[in-house]
Amino acid sequence: MRFATLALLAATRAAGTKSSLGPAALAPQQQRDAAIDALRHHVNEEVEQRHLRDLLEDEARCNACTAEACGLYLDFARQKVTVHTIDLLINVARACNVEEKRDAMFRGEVMNPTENRSVRHVSLRATRGDPYAIEEAQDTLDRVLDFARAVRSRHVRGSSGEALVDVVAIGIGGSSLGPACVHEALASEYASEADGRRLRFIANVDPVETEMALRDLDPASTLVIVISKTFTTKETMLNAALVKTWLGEQYESHMCAVTAAAEKARAFGCERIFGFGDYVGGRYSVWSPVGCLPLALQYGVRPVRELLRGARAMDLHFREAPLSENLPVLLALVGFLNAFIYERDCRAVLPYARALSLFPRYVQQLEMESNGKGVDVEGNALTEPAGEVVFGEAGTPGQHSFYQLLHQGLRVVPCEFLGVCQGDGENHDELFRNFCAQADALALGDDGGGDNHRRCPGDRPSLSLMLDRVDAFHVGALLALYEHRTAAQGWLYGVNSFDQFGVELGKRLAGLIESGDAATASTRALLARYRAKRVARMEALAAGGGGASE
Amino acid sequence: MRFATLALLAATRAAGTKSSLGPAALAPQQQRDAAIDALRHHVNEEVEQRHLRDLLEDEARCNACTAEACGLYLDFARQKVTVHTIDLLINVARACNVEEKRDAMFRGEVMNPTENRSVRHVSLRATRGDPYAIEEAQDTLDRVLDFARAVRSRHVRGSSGEALVDVVAIGIGGSSLGPACVHEALASEYASEADGRRLRFIANVDPVETEMALRDLDPASTLVIVISKTFTTKETMLNAALVKTWLGEQYESHMCAVTAAAEKARAFGCERIFGFGDYVGGRYSVWSPVGCLPLALQYGVRPVRELLRGARAMDLHFREAPLSENLPVLLALVGFLNAFIYERDCRAVLPYARALSLFPRYVQQLEMESNGKGVDVEGNALTEPAGEVVFGEAGTPGQHSFYQLLHQGLRVVPCEFLGVCQGDGENHDELFRNFCAQADALALGDDGGGDNHRRCPGDRPSLSLMLDRVDAFHVGALLALYEHRTAAQGWLYGVNSFDQFGVELGKRLAGLIESGDAATASTRALLARYRAKRVARMEALAAGGGGASE
Incomplete structure (x- = not known):
C-alpha cells in the first residue's frame, strides 16, 4: 500500500485539504485519480519490467491469482500483476465506488442517466422472492414458458393444423447476438430436447439472409418471432415484411412479437405479443422474451430455467462476494489494468469449446457498445480511451489463424482463454491441453534456439477461465459474469455503459441518402x-x- | 515531393556517399528509411491536423482516390491522405522494391527464405499458357474437376451404390477458412447448382464440432475429404479418426485426401489422393485441391473455373497496373499508412453482404498470420510493429454491435467497407445506403447538437470497396486482391509474410503436457x-x- 498512501497524501495536499489525511476527505474524482496514480506508479516501478516467466515461478502469488464461483474457475496468474498490484486494483475499484454502484443497480436506481433509466436486467432472472424482482417480468416469463410448452406439446398449432416445429427469430444487435450465442452453446448438450426442431435467426437486412434462413422451411410449420423494442428497427421491419410475404395470407397468424410497442406489433399483424420494459437494454436482453421465447421453443422450459438460474447465481455472487474474490470485479480490474494502465487497444476472447463459438461476438457487442464511449458519465471528454476492441474465435481453429501475431507480433493482445472440464475422449483432452499450452506459450515465450525467426518474446498477459461444463446453468453464469464485468469496467472508466448514442449518426445519414441527400x-x-x-x-x-x- | 527529396538528400549525406545525389546511390534500407521519413514528416505537418470533413470537400482529391479493376471499385477518399500523400506512399512502395518482389514472386524465386521456398499460389489459377503456370498443378486441377464431375453426375458412387450427395471436409486453418469462406460466399448465387447437396467443415478438435457436422448425415451418401499438407496436423488427424469410425468399415473407402504426404494418407485409408506442392502456403491454398475439391463437389466445375478466372484477372492486374492504379498496392499502402504512420493497432473489415460474412475471418488469418511478425526478413528485431489486429462482421448487424466504439470511442479503428451493387429490392437498397452512410458518419462526425453524449468526433479513416456482384469471378478477384495486398504490405514492413514459426511453441507445450511435463x-x-x-x-x-x- 506504500504508493497508494503516498499518492493519496500527495493528492490530499494538492487539493489543499491540509488537516485531513484520510481518503474520505478527497472528492470522488480525486480519490479515483489518486488510486490510479498509485497503481500506475507501482506498475511502472515494480511490475512492468518483470517477465511473466519470473512472476509465474512464485507459487504463492499464483494461488492468490485464482477465484471461483458458480462452477467457473478463474486463474489470472498470467497477468502482469503481483499480489500488491491486486490490492492497488481493488483500491481503484473502491475509489470508483464499484460496490455502491452495483448496489444501486440492484436497487433499481437510475444507472443510465443520459436516458433517465434504471438498469434492471438482473430482475429478469430473479425469483419472485428476490428484493430486486419485478412482478411484471415474472408474469411475462411465465407466459413465455407456457406458450413454448404449448407449442412444443402441439397444443398450439399452425393455422392448417400442423405442428410448429421451426422457429424464425427476426431481430438485430441485442435482439440477435445473445439468443444466437446461447442457441449455439446449448445445441450439443440439449440435442435431444431440440430433436426435430429448428431455430433460425435473421438479422442482416441483406435479403440473402432471409433467403438462406427460409429456403428449406415450410410456412405451415414455421413460427415467426419479430423482435424489436420499438418495432421501428429498420432492418427488422424490412425483414419482417419479407417473411410476412413468404408466410402468405394463410399463415399470417404465425407471427408473434417481442416488443415494448404492442400497438405497432398488432398493427403489423402479430397475434401474440410479449413485452419487456425500457429498463432492459438490447445487449442485456437475452433473459427477457428476446432470448427466452426462441430458446424455450427450441430446447424447452427446463434449459431456460437453468440458464436463468445460472445467471441469478452469478448475480448473488456479484452482490455478495468481497471484491478480492468477486469474479466480475476481478475480470473488470484485469481488463482495466491492461486497457488503461498498459494501454492495450485490443483483447482476444478465445473459447476452447465449439459450443461457445459465438461467445466472442456476444462479448464484442456487450463491451464495445457499452464502454466504447468518448465522454464520462457527466459528459466530460475522456482524456484516455475507454473500451477495448474485443475479438476472438474458438480454439483450436484460432491457433491456426491469427495466433501467429499474438505470439510474435509487437502488438501485445491480452487474451482470455475459456476452457471446459467436461468433454469426450482424446479429442477433448487435446483441446484442453491446447487451452493450457497457449496461455503458457504467450507468458513464457522461447528463444527459438537462437533463431530470431522462431523466437517468441513471451511476457504476454492472459487469463484462464474454466467452466465445469457447457450446460444452461454455466452458460447463464458465464453471460452474467461478462455483463457484470462490463458494467464494473464501465464504472472504473467512469462512463455510462448503458446508452449507445454513437450509433445514431449513421442511421441518420442513411435516412438522408434515402431522401436524396447524400452527405x-x-x-x-x-x-x-x-x-x-x-x-x-x-x-x-x-x-x-x-x-x-x- | 519536397520532403521526400530533402530526406533522401539527408540520408545520402548520412551514408557518406558524397558525390552521388540520386536515390540509386542509397542502400536499400536507407532508401526505405528516407522514403518513410519523408512520408511521416509530410503526414505530421500537412495532413494529420486536417479533418476528413475538409479533405472530402476537395472533389479533385476524391477523384484521385479511386481505382478500379476486375469489377472491383476502390474509393479511399476517406483516408487521411492528400494527393501528395499518395505520391509519397508510392515512393515508399518503390523504395521497398514492391514491384521487383512482385515480379520475383511470379518468376518463382524463393520469396520465403526462412523455409527456402518459392511462393507460387498464383500458379494455381494460371492457365496453361501463362509464364508462371506449373504443369503438375494444372494436371491436379483437371483430376479434381473430373472427379467432382463424376461424383455429381453419379458415375462415382458410394460403396453401397448410393449417390455421394454430402461432403465433409476435415481441415484446420488454411485448410478450412478459405474453402469455408468461398462456400458461404457462393451459397446464394449458386443455390441451384448445390441443390440436394451439403458441404460441411470440421476444423475444431472439440468433438462437438464433429458431432454437429455429422448428426444428420448418412455415411452411405457422404464423401469425406481429409485435408492436411503433412497428414500429421494433430486436430485433423484426431477428427479424421472420429469420422473414420463413424463411416464404419463398410464405407471406409469414402475417404479421400488432399495432402503432400501421399504415403501417410494411403496408410490412413484414403483411396483418392490429390497433391499440392510445398510452394503453396496453407493460407494461400484455397486455389489448390484444398478449396477446389470441396467447392467443385458442392457447386460444380463452372463456379470453380470462374473463381480461378477472377483470381487470375487480379493477378494480371497486380502484375501490370502502374502502382498508382494497382488495387493490391493501394490497399497495402493505405494499410501501411494507418498501421505504421498513424500507429493504429486494429483494422475492421466490414462486408455489407451476408454472402461475405466469413470474409473478415479469412482476412484475419491471411494478414495476422502473414504479417504478425517480430523480425524482418533478415531476422533483425523490428522496432515498430508489423501486422494489424484484423476483425470484423457483416454489416448491417455489426452496426448494432461494436460500431458504437468505432464512432465514439477514443481508439481509432480504420475500416474497410465492402459493398455490392447487385441485390434485390428495398432491403438491398437499405443495405447499400448503410454501406455508404457509415463511412460518411465515421469521416464527418457530428457535434450531437451540443450534447457531448451524442457527439461523434469524426475524422476516422475508412475505405470503400464495391463489387459488381458476389459471384465466383468477383469472389476470386476479391480473395486474390487481399492475398496480394497482404504480400505487398509485408514487403512494406520488410517481413517474411510466408512463414509462421510463431505457432510452433504452443504446439510444443501441448505436447509436453501430453507427456506429463506441464510448463x-x-x-x-x-x-x-x-x-x-x-x-x-x-x-x-x-x-x-x-x-x-x-
Whole structure:
C-alpha cells in the first residue's frame, strides 16, 4: 500500500485539504485519480519490467491469482500483476465506488442517466422472492414458458393444423447476438430436447439472409418471432415484411412479437405479443422474451430455467462476494489494468469449446457498445480511451489463424482463454491441453534456439477461465459474469455503459441518402455507380443475358 | 515531393556517399528509411491536423482516390491522405522494391527464405499458357474437376451404390477458412447448382464440432475429404479418426485426401489422393485441391473455373497496373499508412453482404498470420510493429454491435467497407445506403447538437470497396486482391509474410503436457482440476446421477 498512501497524501495536499489525511476527505474524482496514480506508479516501478516467466515461478502469488464461483474457475496468474498490484486494483475499484454502484443497480436506481433509466436486467432472472424482482417480468416469463410448452406439446398449432416445429427469430444487435450465442452453446448438450426442431435467426437486412434462413422451411410449420423494442428497427421491419410475404395470407397468424410497442406489433399483424420494459437494454436482453421465447421453443422450459438460474447465481455472487474474490470485479480490474494502465487497444476472447463459438461476438457487442464511449458519465471528454476492441474465435481453429501475431507480433493482445472440464475422449483432452499450452506459450515465450525467426518474446498477459461444463446453468453464469464485468469496467472508466448514442449518426445519414441527400461527393459517386450497375444488369436480363461477370 | 527529396538528400549525406545525389546511390534500407521519413514528416505537418470533413470537400482529391479493376471499385477518399500523400506512399512502395518482389514472386524465386521456398499460389489459377503456370498443378486441377464431375453426375458412387450427395471436409486453418469462406460466399448465387447437396467443415478438435457436422448425415451418401499438407496436423488427424469410425468399415473407402504426404494418407485409408506442392502456403491454398475439391463437389466445375478466372484477372492486374492504379498496392499502402504512420493497432473489415460474412475471418488469418511478425526478413528485431489486429462482421448487424466504439470511442479503428451493387429490392437498397452512410458518419462526425453524449468526433479513416456482384469471378478477384495486398504490405514492413514459426511453441507445450511435463504450476493446477471434475462426473454417472450442474 506504500504508493497508494503516498499518492493519496500527495493528492490530499494538492487539493489543499491540509488537516485531513484520510481518503474520505478527497472528492470522488480525486480519490479515483489518486488510486490510479498509485497503481500506475507501482506498475511502472515494480511490475512492468518483470517477465511473466519470473512472476509465474512464485507459487504463492499464483494461488492468490485464482477465484471461483458458480462452477467457473478463474486463474489470472498470467497477468502482469503481483499480489500488491491486486490490492492497488481493488483500491481503484473502491475509489470508483464499484460496490455502491452495483448496489444501486440492484436497487433499481437510475444507472443510465443520459436516458433517465434504471438498469434492471438482473430482475429478469430473479425469483419472485428476490428484493430486486419485478412482478411484471415474472408474469411475462411465465407466459413465455407456457406458450413454448404449448407449442412444443402441439397444443398450439399452425393455422392448417400442423405442428410448429421451426422457429424464425427476426431481430438485430441485442435482439440477435445473445439468443444466437446461447442457441449455439446449448445445441450439443440439449440435442435431444431440440430433436426435430429448428431455430433460425435473421438479422442482416441483406435479403440473402432471409433467403438462406427460409429456403428449406415450410410456412405451415414455421413460427415467426419479430423482435424489436420499438418495432421501428429498420432492418427488422424490412425483414419482417419479407417473411410476412413468404408466410402468405394463410399463415399470417404465425407471427408473434417481442416488443415494448404492442400497438405497432398488432398493427403489423402479430397475434401474440410479449413485452419487456425500457429498463432492459438490447445487449442485456437475452433473459427477457428476446432470448427466452426462441430458446424455450427450441430446447424447452427446463434449459431456460437453468440458464436463468445460472445467471441469478452469478448475480448473488456479484452482490455478495468481497471484491478480492468477486469474479466480475476481478475480470473488470484485469481488463482495466491492461486497457488503461498498459494501454492495450485490443483483447482476444478465445473459447476452447465449439459450443461457445459465438461467445466472442456476444462479448464484442456487450463491451464495445457499452464502454466504447468518448465522454464520462457527466459528459466530460475522456482524456484516455475507454473500451477495448474485443475479438476472438474458438480454439483450436484460432491457433491456426491469427495466433501467429499474438505470439510474435509487437502488438501485445491480452487474451482470455475459456476452457471446459467436461468433454469426450482424446479429442477433448487435446483441446484442453491446447487451452493450457497457449496461455503458457504467450507468458513464457522461447528463444527459438537462437533463431530470431522462431523466437517468441513471451511476457504476454492472459487469463484462464474454466467452466465445469457447457450446460444452461454455466452458460447463464458465464453471460452474467461478462455483463457484470462490463458494467464494473464501465464504472472504473467512469462512463455510462448503458446508452449507445454513437450509433445514431449513421442511421441518420442513411435516412438522408434515402431522401436524396447524400452527405459527400464520394457517396454520390458510389450511389451513381450502384444505380448504373443495376440498370446495366436489368438491361442484360431483359436482353436474355444475365450471368456474365465482366 | 519536397520532403521526400530533402530526406533522401539527408540520408545520402548520412551514408557518406558524397558525390552521388540520386536515390540509386542509397542502400536499400536507407532508401526505405528516407522514403518513410519523408512520408511521416509530410503526414505530421500537412495532413494529420486536417479533418476528413475538409479533405472530402476537395472533389479533385476524391477523384484521385479511386481505382478500379476486375469489377472491383476502390474509393479511399476517406483516408487521411492528400494527393501528395499518395505520391509519397508510392515512393515508399518503390523504395521497398514492391514491384521487383512482385515480379520475383511470379518468376518463382524463393520469396520465403526462412523455409527456402518459392511462393507460387498464383500458379494455381494460371492457365496453361501463362509464364508462371506449373504443369503438375494444372494436371491436379483437371483430376479434381473430373472427379467432382463424376461424383455429381453419379458415375462415382458410394460403396453401397448410393449417390455421394454430402461432403465433409476435415481441415484446420488454411485448410478450412478459405474453402469455408468461398462456400458461404457462393451459397446464394449458386443455390441451384448445390441443390440436394451439403458441404460441411470440421476444423475444431472439440468433438462437438464433429458431432454437429455429422448428426444428420448418412455415411452411405457422404464423401469425406481429409485435408492436411503433412497428414500429421494433430486436430485433423484426431477428427479424421472420429469420422473414420463413424463411416464404419463398410464405407471406409469414402475417404479421400488432399495432402503432400501421399504415403501417410494411403496408410490412413484414403483411396483418392490429390497433391499440392510445398510452394503453396496453407493460407494461400484455397486455389489448390484444398478449396477446389470441396467447392467443385458442392457447386460444380463452372463456379470453380470462374473463381480461378477472377483470381487470375487480379493477378494480371497486380502484375501490370502502374502502382498508382494497382488495387493490391493501394490497399497495402493505405494499410501501411494507418498501421505504421498513424500507429493504429486494429483494422475492421466490414462486408455489407451476408454472402461475405466469413470474409473478415479469412482476412484475419491471411494478414495476422502473414504479417504478425517480430523480425524482418533478415531476422533483425523490428522496432515498430508489423501486422494489424484484423476483425470484423457483416454489416448491417455489426452496426448494432461494436460500431458504437468505432464512432465514439477514443481508439481509432480504420475500416474497410465492402459493398455490392447487385441485390434485390428495398432491403438491398437499405443495405447499400448503410454501406455508404457509415463511412460518411465515421469521416464527418457530428457535434450531437451540443450534447457531448451524442457527439461523434469524426475524422476516422475508412475505405470503400464495391463489387459488381458476389459471384465466383468477383469472389476470386476479391480473395486474390487481399492475398496480394497482404504480400505487398509485408514487403512494406520488410517481413517474411510466408512463414509462421510463431505457432510452433504452443504446439510444443501441448505436447509436453501430453507427456506429463506441464510448463507452469498454474497449468498443473488447471489440469488437476480438469481431472478431478472428470472423475467426479464419471462417479456421478456411475451412481446414476449425471445432469446436476452444481
